[in-house]
Amino acid sequence: MSALLDLYHRLPGWARSAAATLRGAQLQCQRYGPETDRLVEEAMEREYWSARRWRDWRLERLAWVLHRSATHVPFYREHWTQRRRHGDYRSWEYLENWPILEGESLRQRPLAFLAGDCHPRRMIRDHTSGSSGRPLELWRSPQTLRARYALYEARHRLWYGVSRRDRWAMLGGQLVVPFRQSKPPFWVWNAAMRQLYVSSYHLSPRYCGSILEALERYDIRFLWGYPSSLYALAETALESGFRRTLRVAVANAEPVFERHRQAIRAVFGCALRETYGMVELVAAAGECEFGGLHSWPEVGWMEILEEGSPAEDGQAGDLICTSLLDADMPLIRYRLRDRAARRPPGAQCPCGRTLPLLDHVEGRADDILYTADGRRIGRLDPVFKSCLPIREAQIIQVSLSRVVIRYVPAPDYTTADGDSIREAVQARMGPVAVVLEAVNRIPRGPNGKFRAVACEIPQTERPSAAKYRREQEVSA
DSSP states (O other), X not given: OXXXXXHHHTSOHHHHHHHHHXXXXXXXXXXXXXXXXXXXXXXXXXXXXXXXXXXXXXXXXXXXXXXXXXXXXXXXXXXXXXXXXXXXXXXXXXXXXXXXXXXXXXXXXXXXXXXXXXXXXXXXXXXXXXGGXXXXXXXXXXXXXXXXXXXXXXXXXXXXXXXXXXXXXXXXXXXXXXXXXXSSOOEEXXXXXXXXXXXXXXXXXXXXXXHHHHHHHTTOOEEEEOHHHHHHHHHHHHHHTOXXXXXXXXEOSSOOOHHHHHHHHHHHSSOXXXXXXXXXXXXXXXXXXXXXXXXXXXXXXXXXXXXXXXXXXXXXXXXXXXESSOOSSOXXXXXXXXXXXXXXXXXXXXXXXXXXXXXXXXXXXXXXXXXXXSXXXXXXXXXXXXXXXXXXXXXXXXXXXXXXXXXXXXXXXXXHHHHHHHHHHHHHHOSOEEEEEEXXXXXXXXXXOOOSEEEOSOGGGSOOHHHHHHHHXXXX
């Protein structure tokens, strides 16, 4: 754990909230500006464009992004120069002539994807663990970032009758409180963003009661988080009889199942809406109020390929996406390692929007891990920081007290990096034994992917809210 994080964890609750508010104010300035309301209105107007207008706009935008990429982005400029030297004169003006980009190329040379007229010091650095535990670094211009969050405001909030001005709670994976903390608050109040940030590492029956009370005390209007975290909170609330009416719960980063929707509806009297997106910013989608999963055409050009050929409508295929929104760090034909299926082009949604409809998105289905005191731990991707010299990694829980991490090290990997990974896991799961296992390659499943987080504890041995309550009753 970094010295700065350790110092933060030593602060009293009010001081942590003050620190969160300062950080929130910084993020607000980066994400929103005087142009935001105009960008939101324009995004909502585009939702009803005709198919022809969408096609013309996207083709024009794609042509410009390809031209800018081939002439201003070092990685692609080198690629096309090398092709010419080998006598390959196919034009970069046609998307099908571009090779498919794998995440490893982006991981190894992130700055090579930044356009030459952009300087990283004037941009906003972002990072992600990447698909399947591959850490990535990315840079965004302030203009791109505000355009992105204007779309989020329109389609992740206004569709559901809420806005960034409403009080909301996020169940997230940031270590806003120490894992070892056993007394509330298990959250921080970010006043600048009107956000109650709840530690997803404290979603056990022992702690959920105080979290639910905090939703009441802070007058929360809507929830945001991983479906597994939202479900864990709702499951405990169901058993305790807690009820509170919210406007919506918005799910991200994981698949949404019917049991998730039913539990949220029963406890909070609202719908659970699915969203899809990634830090690489090459695709996005959101579920409308009628249950249609709409892709966002202005974010990226989406190809769905099965064995290299376009998949039929309704047939799942690999997602290969090209940046449209971000032309400063564009990714051309980037393999997301997710799969999706689209509905026929003429499919209509009762909401009346002309945004294309996806049938479903596959992938992102990590397991939930468990602690001895009944906590459920999901989305452990923050363990793999972008600076870690690893190519891919997998977390496997073999018992309540033992976790194995398989990883493919990069040449500059050291034992200190292993200590950092072990420390990050224990900061989120408590005093578990963490075994590091270096491998040449993570074993894949039949679909060519592997599960980044897997739980091998037998179902009968996994802690549950009901089991925890019975143990408490016996001890009492």
